[in-house]
Amino acid sequence: MSNTHVYKLLTLTDWARAQADGVTATALDTADGYVHLSTRDTAAETARLHYAGQKDVRxxxxxxxxxxPLKWEPSRGGALFPHLYGALDISRATRSWTLMLDASGAPVLPEDF
Known part of the structure; x- marks a missing residue:
């Protein structure tokens, strides 16, 4: 894959837990056995589909x-999504943002994204 960066979306509660533990551990990731990540091209749709109406999504x-090693596996519409089979240490994050909601309640990606 030619993507140089991948992205993790977290609810306010999941972000607080990640700060306390140093790693992400969402219910979905735990249930599926890997960390769900997004690419630059899929992050907005992931935010809209899974985080609509939630304030302060990180x-x-x-x-x-x-x-x-990341594993690139088909998901929504056959698009390849990065999955991490291991812990996602938040100290490795190169940037982070708190997302605002648009008028419809969908999280808006930052301008410098």
């Missing part, structure tokens, strides 16, 4: 080179 950016 978006974390990670360099692909720091998360090896």
């Amino acid at each position: 978006l974390l950016e990670f360099a692909v080179a720091d998360l090896s």
Whole structure:
């Protein structure tokens, strides 16, 4: 894959837990056995589909080179999504943002994304 960065979205509660534990551990990730990540091209749709109406969603950016090995697996509409089979240490994040909601309640990605 040519993506240099991948992204993790976290609810306010999941972000608080990640800050306390140093790693992300969402219910979905735990149930599926891997960390769900997004690419630059899929992050907005993931935010809209799974985080609509939730205030203060956190978006974390990670360099692909720091998360090896990622597995790129088909998901929504056949698009390849990065999955991390291991712990996602938040100290590896290169940038992070707290997302605002648009008028419809969908989280809006930052301008410098």
